[in-house]
Amino acid sequence: MNLRENSASDVVTLAGPPSELSCDASSVDDGSDAAMRVGALYCACPASLTRANVTDNRLTLALGFGLAVLAQALVLTALPEQSRLMAPSVERIGWPFALLLVGAALASFPAALLVDAFGRRAAFSLGASLGVAGGALSAFAIAKSNFFGLCLGAFWLGLAQGFALFYRHIAAQGSARGGLVVLGGGAGAALAAPVVVSLAPEPGATLLAAAGLHVVALGLAVRMPHVVAPDSAAPAPAPISRRFALATLAGAVAWFVMSAGMLHGPLTLAVCAAAPAFIGGAMGWHLFSMYGPAALAASLPGLFSTAPTLAAGLAVMVAGAGAVYAGLSIASVTLGLIAIGLGWGAVNVAALRLLHEGARPSRAALALHDLCLLGAAAAGALLF
Structure with missing residues (x-):
């Protein structure tokens, strides 16, 4: 040239x-x-574009992640029941939810690579755009009773969720507490789910509302910087370590149990004749319990030592999963979902600290971590 x-x-x-x-x-x-x-x-x-100016803007990152969490809550309110009603056979009921998680898993490496190669504006704008398209296609598929359209829309929504999950790693570049702040932002967003569901109770309208939230996230993403200036003082990424392996293994188990509970919880509540607004509220509290521990850990990190937090979180998840699968009553299933969320949140707090305190892994290693977690989640949806 x-x-x-x-x-x-x-x-x-x-x-x-x-x-x-x-x-x-x-x-x-x-x-x-x-x-x-x-x-x-x-x-x-x-x-003015310095690494500090970008990574320390936790409010923007928390807002973007919160919008993705709220959209996820709306999708989880409508998707399981619509899958049950529209699936051609019983074996295919879990397909849309599994494809949601498969899409999130497949987005792990593209999200990491695009953030490095083209900057956050391009990466998170692409993710939000996929969420807009996925929510709109899912709503259209419900209107036309097209199960395979619902599967494709769920897959696109999952891709958007995979990009949004990288917000926490970006915020944790400065310190692990930054990632906890972003995770904690999801707790406040989850509480708004029952309000949005009450305003748009029809499944198609709920999914269109999720697409609208991704539109807002897109507007937020396009205001991010294009690129990040090189930081010569940044330490070299650490190789794969025992801390990384422990965080990935424990996180994969937690995501496996969480996804299985997320699929069966709303279905069980619907079978028990719970109203859509109640199901939306239950999923909102479930998501609040998922991200609430991160908000607490950001304020009181001394309460969450890594090894005890991992063990306690996994134990609480197992107890909650037992309540969900027993399906004795609407109340027990709801409490089981909240227990699963609390355990998942505790495990992810410990995993995030294991990853980002001390020597930090490379972007590719973080993408591999997310791929393992979301792959386990997809397996939980398909096997159970």
Whole structure:
């Protein structure tokens, strides 16, 4: 590529292979000879764009994650019952929910790579756009009683959720507490689920509301910076360690139990003749209990030492899963869902601290961690 100025005295040529591409805002702005030398490529990055300015903006990251959690709550309110009503056979009832989780798992590596290669604006805007399309397609599929359209819409919604899950890793770059703050933002968003469901009680309207939330998330994402300036002081990523392996193994078990409970909980409540608004409220409290421990841990980190928190969280999840599968009453199933959420939240608090306290793993390792967690969740939905 050659770019020449029509000037009698100066000829400026911007050329060179991509390897020479440099992102130096000050060098472009000051017009120095070194900056404008022949044969060099430069991108005009804003001088104020520093790593601290981006990673420390926890409010934006928490809002984006909260919108994704609220959209997830709406989808989980409508998806299991509609899958039961529309599935051609009993064996296919779990397909939409499983595809939701498969989509989230498949988005793990693209989310990590796009954040590095094209920046947060591109990565999170793509994820939110997939959520808009998935919510709209799912609502259309329900209106037309098209089960396979519902599966595709759920898959797209899962892709959006996979991108949104990376908000917590971005916020935890500065400290593990930053990731906990973002996770805690999901607790407040989950409480709004019953209100939204009461305003849009029909399943199609509920899914359209989820698509609308992704539209808001898209508007938030396009206001993020394009790229992150290099941080020469950042430590090199740590290799895979025992802490990483423990966080991934415990997290995978927690996601497996959680997804199985999420699939069977709403179905059991519907079979027990619970109203859609009640199911939406139960799922809202379930999601609040999932992210509530993170909000508490961000304020009182001393209460959540890693090993005891992992053990206690898994034990509470097993007890909650037993209550959900027993299905003795609406109250017991609801309490079981809340117990599963509390245990899941405790395990993920400990896992996030294991990952980001001390030497931090690389982006690819974080994507592998999320892939294992969401793959286990998909297995839980398919096997149970």
